[in-house]
Amino acid sequence: MSVTTSFLVQALIAFVGVLVVAGLLAWSLKQDPRSLRNGFLLIVLLHYVLGFLVFVVSSTRALETAAEVVSLIVRCVIGLGLLLLPLLLIADGVLMLRRERRSLGNALSLLTGLALLLLPAVLVVLVRHENPVTGGLAVGLLTAEACAGLLFLVFVVHTALYARLARRAPARAIVVLGAGLVNGAVSPLLAARLRSALNAAEARARSGERPLFVPSGGRGGDEPVAEGDAMAEWLRQHGVDTEDILVEDRARTTRENLRYSVELLQENGHEGPYVIVTNNYHAPRAAMLARRLGIDAQAIGAPTARYFWPSAYLREFVAVMLEHRQLLTWAGLLVVSTSVLVGWSLRAGAAVPG
Structure with missing residues (x-):
């Protein structure tokens, strides 16, 4: 050849x-x-x-x-x-x-x-x-x-x-996850999520879709109103029709946000696919949670302050790894076995005379 x-x-x-x-x-x-x-x-x-x-x-x-x-x-x-x-x-x-x-x-x-x-x-x-x-x-x-x-x-x-993939995902409804209120009003972080939801709806409107908005969040112990109600009012003030908003006002965790929102949508005859809006560092884990819950939804993220992003991203990484225990188990076994084998090899080498 x-x-x-x-x-x-x-x-x-x-x-x-x-x-x-x-x-x-x-x-x-x-x-x-x-x-x-x-x-x-x-x-x-x-x-x-x-x-x-x-x-x-x-x-x-x-x-x-x-x-x-x-x-x-x-x-x-x-x-x-x-x-x-x-x-x-x-x-x-x-x-x-x-x-x-x-x-x-x-x-x-x-x-x-x-x-x-x-x-x-x-x-x-x-x-x-x-x-x-x-x-x-x-x-x-x-x-x-x-x-x-x-x-x-x-x-x-x-x-x-x-x-990149989630930005183009189709949606019959956009679920906006709550993030806490400040004196009963939408916080800057939550407003960023709502603006991202508006942008997502506008992008899908160009392809003929008219997704429903589902602001999701219950009322905290120090909050005068439920997060879902406050977000709904923000959306109305920014031009969204009341009939295009379906408020979920019971959720206290991300899991409840997704579960209660989907239950509410299905009760009103709105099947998936859906888009979940949260912050960019949290979007992948929210999507993985939706996957585990069997929900046909993708997640997109709103911008986050640069100084806040590294710690938040590392926190999400740790949380995702804890949810993938098999990966941690295999990594742990590799670490322990490598350490033990090297220790044994060094001990055997030291025991050889000369």
């Missing part, structure tokens, strides 16, 4: 691999764009595509040199980003705690930044002890960091992909 023929065969095999993974991703998206597996499949697809491109450009010296330059630039940018990330997270965490109430959820960006900053020092201390226990712990920590990084990357890719 000639060199050219061999190259073409290998390129064809690599291209077939790209097509297979792309087909799996297309099938998964058609099955349900809310599934977390879409993020994993997109990462695998990008890996295959990059591998194919590297293989192709390696065929000529000029292309290979250009690819090496691009690769060097990308590595430098990624390296600089990883070095700055802990500092940026710490700065954002401090700002978050100054502007918002102090809680574990609001401190997540600060705690994550500190953890990323302290981890190398902890690893150095463990490795310097030069014994099987600390060596195993060091490898276990590295494995845990790698697993957490991979799961977070899957979550990031999934949320970015899902946000």
Whole structure:
């Protein structure tokens, strides 16, 4: 077989691999764009595509040199980003705690930044002890960091992909999730959700749809009116006809928002699909919850203040991982088994004389 023929065969095999993974991703998206597996499949697809491109450009010296330059630039940018990330997270965490109430959820960006900053020092201390226990712990920590990084990357890719798909989802009704009132009035955060609902309805009106608005939220202990009623009044003040609004005024949690809203819609003869409006950091988890409840709905997100977004996004990541316990179980088993195996290997090596 000639060199050219061999190259073409290998390129064809690599291209077939790209097509297979792309087909799996297309099938998964058609099955349900809310599934977390879409993020994993997109990462695998990008890996295959990059591998194919590297293989192709390696065929000529000029292309290979250009690819090496691009690769060097990308590595430098990624390296600089990883070095700055802990500092940026710490700065954002401090700002978050100054502007918002102090809680574990609001401190997540600060705690994550500190953890990323302290981890190398902890690893150095463990490795310097030069014994099987600390060596195993060091490898276990590295494995845990790698697993957490991979799961977070899957979550990031999934949320970015899902946000693009959900914007175009059809809707016979738009359910707006409550977010608390301020002195009985719609808060700026809640107003952002309502404006996003209006924009979503306007976009769907151009394709001939006229979705119903379902402001959803019960009355808190310190609120003079139910969130659903306050949101309905806001919508009326912004030009929405009363007959296009169906108020849900009992819900106190996201699960109740979805369940009660859908029950109300179906009682009034309005079947899915629906669109759920919340904040951008919360939209993927709201969509996953709708999936578990068997609701035909996609979720879109309203903009969030930049300083608020990192901690909120990390909180959503933690919540989604807790809902995917099988992933955490497999990651935990990998961390423990790797740590134990390395500890045993180091102990066996130390026991060998000479």
